[in-house]
Amino acid sequence: xxxxxxxxxxxxxxxxxxxxxxxxxxxxxxxxxxxxxxxxxxxxxxxxxxxxxxxxxxxxxxxxxxxxxxxxxxxxxxxxxxxxxxxxxxxxxxxxxxxxxxxxxxxxxxxxxxxxxxxxxxxxxxxxxxxxxxxxxxxxxxxxxxxxxxxxxxxxxxxxxxxxxxxxxxxxxxxxxxxxxxxxxxxxxxxxxxxxxxxxxxxxxxxxxxxxxxxxxxxxxxxxxxxxxxxxxxxxxxxxxxxxxxxxxxxxxxxxxxxxxxxxxxxxxxxxxxxxxxxxxxxxxxxxxxxxxxxxxxxxxxxxxxxxxxxxxxxxxxxxxxxxxxxxxxxxxxxxxxxxxxxxxxxxxxxxxxxxxxxxxxxxxxxxxxxxxxxxxxxxxxxxxxxxxxxxxxxxxxxxxxxxxxxxxxxxxxxxxxxxxxxxxxxxxxxxxxxxxxxxxxx
Ligand code: S3P
Numbered sequence: 001x002x003x004x005x006x007x008x009x010x011x012x013x014x015x016x017x018x019x020x021x022x023x024x025x026x027x028x029x030x031x032x033x034x035x036x037x038x039x040x041x042x043x044x045x046x047x048x049x050x051x052x053x054x055x056x057x058x059x060x061x062x063x064x065x066x067x068x069x070x071x072x073x074x075x076x077x078x079x080x081x082x083x084x085x086x087x088x089x090x091x092x093x094x095x096x097x098x099x100x101x102x103x104x105x106x107x108x109x110x111x112x113x114x115x116x117x118x119x120x121x122x123x124x125x126x127x128x129x130x131x132x133x134x135x136x137x138x139x140x141x142x143x144x145x146x147x148x149x150x151x152x153x154x155x156x157x158x159x160x161x162x163x164x165x166x167x168x169x170x171x172x173x174x175x176x177x178x179x180x181x182x183x184x185x186x187x188x189x190x191x192x193x194x195x196x197x198x199x200x201x202x203x204x205x206x207x208x209x210x211x212x213x214x215x216x217x218x219x220x221x222x223x224x225x226x227x228x229x230x231x232x233x234x235x236x237x238x239x240x241x242x243x244x245x246x247x248x249x250x251x252x253x254x255x256x257x258x259x260x261x262x263x264x265x266x267x268x269x270x271x272x273x274x275x276x277x278x279x280x281x282x283x284x285x286x287x288x289x290x291x292x293x294x295x296x297x298x299x300x301x302x303x304x305x306x307x308x309x310x311x312x313x314x315x316x317x318x319x320x321x322x323x324x325x326x327x328x329x330x331x332x333x334x335x336x337x338x339x340x341x342x343x344x345x346x347x348x349x350x351x352x353x354x355x356x357x358x359x360x361x362x363x364x365x366x367x368x369x370x371x372x373x374x375x376x377x378x379x380x381x382x383x384x385x386x387x388x389x390x391x392x393x394x395x396x397x398x399x400x401x402x403x404x405x406x407x408x409x410x411x412x413x414x415x416x417x418x419x420x421x422x423x424x425x426x427x428x429x430x431x432x433x434x435x436x437x438x439x440x441x442x443x
Pocket of ligand 1: 172199343
C-alpha cells in the first residue's frame with residue numbers, strides 16, 4: 001500500500017554475477033506472527049520478511065494487544081497472549097495489499113469474542129473473499145462483505161463455531177488456512193481436503209506450535225479447544241523472491257548467480273521443474289533443513305531455453321511464479337503453453353492480462369486464454385509496460401528489460417515493497433541496470 005508513484009527503467013545488462021540471499025518467506029512470516037501471537041509464551045522469529053504485507057499482519061496483532069518487539073532487522077519477539085487473549089481492535093484492521101493477511105485473519109477473527117473489520121488497499125479491495133466467507137459461514141461465522149463478496153469484511157464476534165468437513169473447490173492455501181484457523185475455535189472436528197495439495201505451512205506450523213493435528217498431502221484434520229505453545233521460528237529465504245533471480249540468471253548470457261538458503265518446500269518449487277524442462281541450468285547445493293524447512297543454495301547459470309507445455313500438475317506449486325515464467329517463455333525458442341491457471345486472474349492483479357499486455361507491448365506474440373496463455377518466444381523490444389501495481393509483474397518486467405533490445409519502462413512499481421523491499425539494491429548488486437523514478441526524480 002505505497003502512496004508515492006514509482007516507475008522503473010530496466011535496461012540491457014552485462015552478465016549477472018553475484019552471491020545473494022533474498023528476504024524471508026512471506027507465507028511463513030505471516031503465519032509465524034499469527035501463531036506466535038496466539039501462543040502461550042514468547043516466540044522469537046528470525047528471517048522475518050520486512051515487507052509491507054507481513055508488517056501489516058504484525059501491526060494487526062499489535063492493534064489487538066500483542067506486544068511485538070523488533071530487536072533487529074528481520075527479527076521479531078512476540079509475546080503471545082494465548083488463544084483467547086486478543087483484544088478488540090480500536091479501528092478497522094488494515095491488511096494492506098495482502099490476500100494472505102486478510103483471508104487468514106478472517107478465519108481467526110471469526111472465532112473471537114469481539115467484532116472486527118478487515119480493510120485493504122485498492123487491489124485487495126477487488127479480490128474475492130466469498131471463497132473464505134462461505135466455508136466460514138458453514139462453520140457458524142457471521143461475516144458481512146461488500147456486494148460480490150468484496151472487502152471490507154465485517155466479522156461478528158461471539159459466534160458458536162462448529163467444525164466442518166470441507167472440500168475446497170479451488171486449490172488455495174489461503175482458504176485452507178482460514179478454515180483451519182477458525183477450526184481452532186470450533187467445537188468438534190474440522191477437516192479440509194484440497195483438489196490439489198498446496199503449500200502446507202499452516203498445518204506443519206500448527207504441529208510445531210504444539211496443536212494436535214493430523215495431516216497428509218492435500219488434507220488436514222484438527223479439533224478445537226487446545227493451546228498453542230510458543231516456539232522459535234527461523235524463516236528461510238522466499239523461493240518466490242529467488243525466482244526472479246533464477247530467471248534473470250538463466251536469461252542473461254554469461255551470468256552465474258548463487259542464492260543462499262532458499263526455501264525448497266516442494267509445494268513451492270514448481271518453477272524449478274518448469275525451467276529445467278525448458279533447458280535451464282540450475283543446481284542445488286548444500287541441501288539441508290532450517291527450522292524444519294528444506295533449504296538449499298541454488299546456482300543458476302545462463303542457458304538457452306525452449307518452449308514447453310507447462311504440466312497442469314505443477315501449476316499450484318508455482319502459482320506465484322507465472323509472471324516470471326511469462327518472461328522466460330518470451331525469449332525461449334518456440335511456444336510455451338500455460339493451462340489450468342485461472343487463479344492467476346484473481347491475484348494482486350489479473351496476471352494473465354497484465355503479463356500478456358506488457359509482453360505484447362514489447363513485441364512478443366501472446367494469446368490469452370481463460371485459464372492461461374500461449375506465448376511465442378521471440379526478441380523483446382524496448383518499450384513501455386504497466387505492472388498494474390502488482391509487485392511480481394513489476395519484478396518480472398524488470399527481468400524482461402535485461403534482455404530487451406533497449407530500455408523497458410515499467411509503470412507503477414511501488415508495491416514491490418509489499419514482498420521484496422530490497423529488490424532494487426539486490427538486483428543492482430547482481431548487475432541489473434535498473435533506475436527508479438519517484439514522481440519526476442530519477443535515482
Ligand atoms: C499464499 C497462498 C497463495 C499464494 C499467495 C500466498 C499463502 O494464494 O498465491 O501468494 O501464503 O497461503 P491462494 O491461496 O489464493 O492460492
